[in-house]
Amino acid sequence: xxxxxxxxxxxxxxxxxxxxxxxxxxxxxxxxxxxxxxxxxxxxxxxxxxxxxxxxxxxxxxxxxxxxxxxxxxxxxxxxxxxxxxxxxxxxxxxxxxxxxxxxxxxxxxxxxxxxxxxxxxxxxxxxxxxxxxxxxxxxxxxxxxxxxxxxxxxxxxxxxxxxxxxxxxxxxxxxxxxxxxxxxxxxxxxxxxxxxxxxxxxxxxxxxxxxxxxxxxxxxxxxxxxxxxxxxxxxxxxxxxxxxxxxxxxxxxxxxxxxxxxxxxxxxxxxxxxxxxxxxxxxxxxxxxxxxxxxxxxxxxxxxxxxxxxxxxxxxxxxxxxxxxxxxxxxxxxxxxxxxxxxx
Ligand SMILES: C=CC1=C(C)c2cc3[nH]c(cc4nc(cc5[nH]c(cc1n2)c(C)c5CCC(=O)O)C(CCC(=O)O)=C4C)c(C)c3C=C
Ligand SMILES: [Fe+2]
Ligand SMILES: [Fe+2]
Numbered sequence: 204x205x206x207x208x209x210x211x212x213x214x215x216x217x218x219x220x221x222x223x224x225x226x227x228x229x230x231x232x233x234x235x236x237x238x239x240x241x242x243x244x245x246x247x248x249x250x251x252x253x254x255x256x257x258x259x260x261x262x263x264x265x266x267x268x269x270x271x272x273x274x275x276x277x278x279x280x281x282x283x284x285x286x287x288x289x290x291x292x293x294x295x296x297x298x299x300x301x302x303x304x305x306x307x308x309x310x311x312x313x314x315x316x317x318x319x320x321x322x323x324x325x326x327x328x329x330x331x332x333x334x335x336x337x338x339x340x341x342x343x344x345x346x347x348x349x350x351x352x353x354x355x356x357x358x359x360x361x362x363x364x365x366x367x368x369x370x371x372x373x374x375x376x377x378x379x380x381x382x383x384x385x386x387x388x389x390x391x392x393x394x395x396x397x398x399x400x401x402x403x404x405x406x407x408x409x410x411x412x413x414x415x416x417x418x419x420x421x422x423x424x425x426x427x428x429x430x431x432x433x434x435x436x437x438x439x440x441x442x443x444x445x446x447x448x449x450x451x452x453x454x455x456x457x458x459x460x461x462x463x464x465x466x467x468x469x470x471x472x473x474x475x476x477x478x479x480x481x482x483x484x485x486x487x488x489x490x491x492x493x494x495x496x497x498x499x500x501x502x503x504x505x506x507x508x509x510x511x512x513x514x515x516x517x518x519x520x521x522x523x524x525x526x527x528x529x530x531x532x533x534x535x536x537x538x539x540x541x542x543x544x545x546x547x548x
Contacts, residue, residue: 206322207294208314208356209538210307211285212341213329213493215300216275220266226259232302237340240400254459262496269499280493280525281329287531292538294318301341307348315354323357325538329492331370331436332393333363334429335400337490361541365432366439369533374436375443376529378487381521387481388450390472391440392506393433393490394497395455395464401430430465436489456488456506457497473506477514484510487521492530494523 217228233239233250241249266275273279281298289296295317299310315321326345330338342360349358364370378389398412404427405411411424411431418431425431437453456469476484486506488498503520510518524530 206318206320208318208321208324209288209292209294209296210310210314210324210326210345211281211288211296211298211329211534212307212326212345213277213281213298213300214337214341214495215303216277216495217263217266218304220263220270222259222263225263225266226255228303229255229259229262235302235336235340237343238336240335240403265496265500268504269496275495276499277493277495280495280523283526284329284493284531284534287526288534288538291531291535299345301344307345308352311349311352311354321356323359325359325361325541327361327534327537328363330490331363331365331492332429332432332490333365333404333427334396335404335427336396337394338363339427359541361537363432364537365436367533367537369529369536371436371439371443373524373527373529373533374440374487374489377524377527378440378444378485378521381485381519382444382446384483384485384519386450386483386485386517386519388452388476388483389446389485389487390469390476391433391437391451391453392456392469392486392488392502393453393465394457394488395468396429397460398463398465401428401465404428433490440489456501469502469506470509473510473515474513476510482514482516484515484517485519485521488523491523493525498523 217224230250233254234246236246239246239250269276271279285296285298295314297310297313299305299307311324314324326342328338328341330341333339346358401411405424406427407422407424410422411417411428414420418428418434434453437451441451454467454469454472455465458464458468486502488502491498498520507518507520
């Protein structure tokens, strides 16, 4: 039997809500060339000179409004998932963050402490969809650290699961109880990315955002097309829940800067929906596996305020998968089945 370990990889949070910690986190995050994809000098000027100094105090206040006594929701929920998955295995399960702590090295070393003759680590990125700024950077960083410290174990990566039946079922099960209440529409709000990233990721260079209704026309570009993958998740989960077409729509949130990002923008639709007769709204955020700043603050606080202010009557945020039993079972099942290296980023 191969001696294995598991690492769940998420985005990461600041160490605390202190402005200095938020500044350090934002600096690491936004200096990532797969997030702000500008040449180094321009990126450094933009990030260190403009974005971080202005954004850090505002982000720190936002984090303060959602912080739990145990720490950042994203980290706490990732740990809870780790514990729930661990109950099903003798082999060790650890978590690692792309930015901040715990770092990949800490996670690898903890696995080695528990299994000194470790032969393989199975890595599950906690991102259902492929984006250069999420899945790709997380996987590449885990590989970079693995190479840098010359770890001897093999690293196996679980590919994006945006259309995987177990993921879709878990998502549907987590949403189902909320459909019992009276609602006009369910909004599937995904983290956005700049349109530029979609063009960049198009291996054909002639499909994404160029062909009419590109995301519904077969293309090899879809293996790395975040927009396509989010549409597929929405359509599969809506079908699983038997939602009529007029009962759901998809938007993109969290735009940063002035460049065009994927549309429609969540905040704009939240403002428009009440005038279209949508007074009772449910919101789900399937791009996030764990609740985080973007769901708890941007949607549940800010988004709710925008919607109610525009004339909406009720706004219900559906929690992310977190430690939903169907999600834990899905992760456990994949780890048991998975030993195939299927993705090459
Ligand atoms: C779906 C996964 C994510 C993608 C894709 C993504 C792209 C992306 N994000 C930024 C900028 C920021 N994102 C921030 C927070 C944040 N982003 C994700 C996930 C994706 N980001 C998560 C889970 C979180 C929450 C982290 C937490 O601690 O709870 C932030 C920090 C907070 C803030 O100041 O708003 C920034 C900044 C860009 C620019 C981008 C694509 C280019
Ligand atoms: Fe983000
Ligand atoms: Fe596409």
